[in-house]
Amino acid sequence: MASVLDHLQIDYCSIVLYIPFVAPYHSRSDTPKSNALKQVMYDWIKENLPEDEKADLKPVKEYRKPELWNKIKSMRNTNKYYIVDQEAERRGHTVVR
Numbered sequence: 001m002a003s004v005l006d007h008l009q010i011d012y013c014s015i016v017l018y019i020p021f022v023a024p025y026h027s028r029s030d031t032p033k034s035n036a037l038k039q040v041m042y043d044w045i046k047e048n049l050p051e052d053e054k055a056d057l058k059p060v061k062e063y064r065k066p067e068l069w070n071k072i073k074s075m076r077n078t079n080k081y082y083i084v085d086q087e088a089e090r091r092g093h094t095v096v097r
Helices: 038-048 065-078 083-090
Strands: none
């Protein structure tokens, strides 16, 4: 999937890319939905949990789905995880919202 970010070249100058986020699909979040599989929810939590809290994470079989969903909701409200932002940062760009 090629995107605008793939075509940006940085040559000794700064580039500002303004994307008007008026449409909801431009700022799609990658957080799992409530109907996601339990393993998908667990993997997302494990990936986005701060390092110091990962030791407290129990195995997936010890969680019930509503427990995982409540944890995702609390993490989602404090941190915004947008696909566009993650793709830009992965390519070395700084995202300012």
